[in-house]
Amino acid sequence: MYGKISEKPRYGNADEKPAPPRGDGRRVLIVGDDPPTVELLSTTMELxxxxIATxxxxxxxxxxxVEHPADLVVVDMAMSDLRHFSGYPRLPVADRPPLLFLTACESLDSLVPGLGPGAADYVVKPFRVAEVLARAQTLLRARQYEDRRTSAPRFGDLTLDDHTCRARRGGRTLDLTPAEYRLLRHLLLNAEQVLSKEQICRHVWGEDRADNAIEKLVSRLRRKVNQEDPPxxxxxxGFGYWLGL
Incomplete structure (x- = not known):
């Protein structure tokens, strides 16, 4: 399972105080068997x-x-049994999160062979925390762009499939009506933006409707989507509704 995020970023290293990119609650799996390295990455990325899961x-x-999909995987290449990670390509392509390697070498070609399609990047050890955060953000942005380009909008563990008009949150399929799906997609594509009732009405129904129609629709959708944390x-x-953390 992935832990809760911390609300106030703090950095103990006075020499390294970047403005950290916002994680937006996205899920990062850190893979490694060196406790100090795992602890440093876990604490920093959580803040x-x-x-974070490890x-x-x-x-x-x-x-x-398989049990808890991630948005990004950070892999310490010094891990003793890394060869067993070769099972990664057996995951469905759509479920393979980007990989960020921590490595002593300077070429992706010399990392784990045969990983198959998927985004990957690396940070050379000894690494700087600021560079790990920056590379992670770049990979996540690229993944988000690709998801939108292929008509698979997502936000955190919420994913929409426009081909089947189905939505999933984590491993749970959401039972949505057509109006609820249109509303959820509109909110997701405008994540972190407040949408007025008038904007929602025009998008969902193509016409103005009474305020209570929107309130009832949002209420039904909220109950279905917000069963997991975070809501x-x-x-x-006084302004409207929005999707985000």
Whole structure:
């Protein structure tokens, strides 16, 4: 499972005080068997707004990815049984999160061979925390762009499939009506932006409707989406509704 995010980023190293990119609650699996390195990465990325899970071996990492999908995997290449991570390509392509390697070499070609399609990057050890955060953000942005380009909008563990008009949150399929799906997609594509009732009405129904119609629709959708933590659908009283953390 992925832990809760910390609210106030703090950095103990006075020499390194970057403005950390916002993690937005996205899930990062850190794979490594060196406790100091895992602890440093876990604490730093949690304070930057990510939800963190850890795995101490290749098989454990693969099991966690199947049971609890991640948005990004950070892999310490010094891990003793890294060869067992070769099972990564057996995951469905759509479920393979980007990989960020911590390595002593300076070429992706000399890392784990045969990983198959998927985004990957690396940071050379000894690494700087600021560089890990920056590379992680770049990989996540690229993944988000690719998801939108292929009509698979997502936010955190919420994913929409426009081909089947189905939505999932984590491993749970959401039972949505057509209007609820249109509303959820509109909120997701405008994540972190407040949408007025008028904007929602025009998008969902193509016409103006009474305020209570929107309130009832949002209420039904909120109950279905917000069963897991963190809640994603919110009300800005007097302004409208928004999707985010």
């Amino acid at each position: 930057a707004g990510y939800r 795995a101490g071996s290749g098989p454990e990492a693969l099991t966690r990815l 994603l659908i919110h009300t800005r009283k």
